[in-house]
Amino acid sequence: MISSAPHDVCDLPDRGTTDSVRIAVVLVLVGLLAAGCGDGGRRDAASATATRLLTAVRDGDGATACRLLAPGTVSALERSADAPCAAAILDQDLPAPDAVRHVDVYGQWARVVHAGDTEFLAVFPGGWRVVAAGCQSRGERPYQCAVEGD
């Protein structure tokens, strides 16, 4: 019978219980690890990058702001503005930096929510880079963003 498959746990309740607890611990740890638990450092890094972008734009430092953007976002911005990134980024009406309300990090992606603006970031060789900024929520639909990649 299929139900008599080779599992010896039925013979040894103590060992079976121990095995099940071990498997349970491994599964839950894998799940929690995969879910991003313990990502405090990554959250802080994503939050800092997002805030630095808005700070650079407020200070008129377009070069620094563009170094914080993802490559695809720089290309899309220069194409749409028909101008170098360092100039174009200053014309995008991005809000001044304010307190970070919330940060979500899942795998290679992060969302940083400020009071009046949301930014989406992804991991690149130099760390977190802003893929989209000046984003406004539209409920279940994708955010509408002032600056974003393709």
Add this chain to the structure above:
Amino acid sequence: MSGARRVLREHALGVVFGVLFVLALVGQGLAGHADFNQQQVTDGLLPVSLGRYLTSADFAVDVAENWQSEYLQFSLYILATVWLLQKGSPESKPLDQPGTESDKDQLVGAFARDDSPAWARTTGWRLHLLSNSLGLVMGGIFALSWLAQSIAGVAAFNERQLSHRQPPVSWAAYLTEPDFWNRTLQNWQSELLAVFSMVILSVYLRQRGSPESKPVGASHTSTGIEG
């Protein structure tokens, strides 16, 4: 026959399936890593390392969703075959033996043998626990695997949400998402189909020498006989 060869021969079923499991899991990890990186490149992102992928939500949810369905299948089968019968199937007990059977049939209490597990001679919770330990452990692993699927699943789902500039959802909200139930039910249906097929096909078909089959010459109506 040397001691090692004898041990291997006597445990070949467990060893072979254990090795095949590890090989398949390694293969899934490698193929999943390649697939994940193809998607990364499509999204304009950099490929991730194998170690990073193996600790990612994508890998965890893909593993857990299959584990939970396998353990659900065995758990249901272990419990259902206590009471449910199928005429002609070697997967079924004889038609006159539904239920948990007598202590004499189950070799417990006064009917325990010298080589019976120690708790088979006890009464109360220890005997009850031993009597249901297989179903409890298999069912427990199912529940934990399903929980792990939901936890890893919401992380993988939210990673895709963010990549599409959409808001992430909570774990509780994810339990109502089509993604969770699609992953769950597509695995359940395949496991249940396999069990259904085994129950019915084993009535009419044979595999000589396999305990999963009736003896080749057994009638189609004989029930509860293993080859």
